[in-house]
Amino acid sequence: MRVNGEWARRFGWRVVLGVASLITVLCVSLLFAAMRNDHSIEGQLGTALAHVDSVAFDRTIINFQTPDGIVHSPANGVLYPDGLAADQLVRIEYDVSDPELARVAGRSAVLTLLPLGSTIGFTWLVAAPILWWIRRQNQRATVVPI
Template sequence: MASGVPNERASRVGVWVVLGLASVITLIGVTLVFAGLRNDQAISAHRGVATGQVEEVTWDRTIIRFETPDGIAHSPALGALYPQGLSEGQLIRIEYDTTNPELAKVAGRTWLLTLLPVGSMVGITWLVAGPLLWWLRTRQRARERATVDA
């Protein structure tokens, strides 16, 4: 009977760890969607439009360079929002926040573009977590029945 206690504890901890990780990933995804919405609202509130050039495309960001009407060149350190499909040297229309030119996006693209990748991430997370939680709970219930029967 003593050898079953660590397994029961490990099973309970496993359920909470899987549930916690899946919940944190879901929360991060929801936060990303709302961050995109907030950024789009900030740009819309003080909207500036410019033609920019794609300077560099890396796995984590797309660096652009554009000039504001006052002649100042800007290159947001975090890159452009919604840069899918851009390539180096390409000229693009940029929408930016005139009070903060570091916040810029490809013109015509919105936070709705975050729904597919974030939804996929959250969906895959729960597709993995769901069966894992079911399996852990099934093992836990079987152990509890065996303990009651013994």
């Protein structure tokens, strides 16, 4: 019976550590992706006035016209949309070579630091005590009374 309990604790420790590590890696990857998008936009910067069509939990849909007269509406929405409302006009910056990549003017990947940092912090705030508890249970199980 002791062997099964030890295996379960080791498995649980690895699962908790793996999930917390995966969340951390995903958050860091999102930060680098946001920085890459900002770099692309700044590399071939275009500006426009955009109309906010809709605001939902997962994306904010806008449409804007480029100097060539084409109206664009990025399928994934605009980057850094916090505080926007439907039917609002907002100044945006976009990548001239890829108008699907647009952000609200004056905003950058710095805005992702707080939510991503909070997610990482909360993850480890929950995972660390669980890992400590599992390790303590393993140490108690390996101590043989005299």
